Amino acid sequence: MRLAEIADKLERDGIFTGGPPQLFESAGRLQLSTLVREGLLPSSRVLDVGCGCLRAGYWLVRLLDPECYFGIEPNSLMLQAGLDHVLGPELRTAKRPLFDGNDKFDFSVFGVEFDAVLARSIWTHAPKSQIQIMLDGFAENSTPDAFFLTSYYPASWLSRGAADYSGTRWVGRSHTSAQPGQVYHKRRWIENECRSRGLFVQQLSDPPLNGQYWLKITKRNQPTELIA
Numbered sequence: 001m002r003l004a005e006i007a008d009k010l011e012r013d014g015i016f017t018g019g020p021p022q023l024f025e026s027a028g029r030l031q032l033s034t035l036v037r038e039g040l041l042p043s044s045r046v047l048d049v050g051c052g053c054l055r056a057g058y059w060l061v062r063l064l065d066p067e068c069y070f071g072i073e074p075n076s077l078m079l080q081a082g083l084d085h086v087l088g089p090e091l092r093t094a095k096r097p098l099f100d101g102n103d104k105f106d107f108s109v110f111g112v113e114f115d116a117v118l119a120r121s122i123w124t125h126a127p128k129s130q131i132q133i134m135l136d137g138f139a140e141n142s143t144p145d146a147f148f149l150t151s152y153y154p155a156s157w158l159s160r161g162a163a164d165y166s167g168t169r170w171v172g173r174s175h176t177s178a179q180p181g182q183v184y185h186k187r188r189w190i191e192n193e194c195r196s197r198g199l200f201v202q203q204l205s206d207p208p209l210n211g212q213y214w215l216k217i218t219k220r221n222q223p224t225e226l227i228a
Helices: 001-013 021-037 057-063 076-087 089-095 129-138 187-196
Strands: 045-051 069-072 098-100 116-119 142-152 200-203 213-218
Touching: 001 021, 001 076, 021 057, 021 116, 021 142, 045 057, 057 069, 057 076, 057 089, 076 089, 116 129, 129 142, 129 187, 187 200
Parallel strands: 045 069, 045 116, 069 098, 116 142
Antiparallel strands: 142 213, 200 213
């Protein structure tokens, strides 16, 4: 069964696939290609934050060496659907990906240092306190040359609907809510939070997918083409 058909089936069964099911395949492939372009290797240890039903995991597990893919997902129904229908038992046995269900964005649970961290469609729902936890987790649980690839919706004072989010709760579907929603953050705030941790952040020049822009966060300054 093709990925698009799998995504449609999961949606019919009431499993959220991480976004529009028609984008399931292209969004997952985009995450893989962007990670590879930014330096991902088969030997890289990758943490997929909010891995869901393995939209990116489908591609990453195939590329990475055994025991190099790590996923955090508190929604057990989404993750189990991904394991059963997207990944499958044979690939799981061959590549031995590792998973954890904590909902506190605790990157330390695996006891390894990561070469890459991925958080697609996570900061678009997370309050600033959770973003700060993720930045701390990256700073403390990654190798010196690691990078953190995340996506966000830029806040804009021109639109009330895109105002900078100041709330303290997750907004959108999760393991505790079926209500959709999204939030926006100022890039200047993200830059300041990174700077305070000795991290560098760049907005990549890739066109947005579903309105989300890529940010690349590193421990070392790596000049990249930026969005002004």
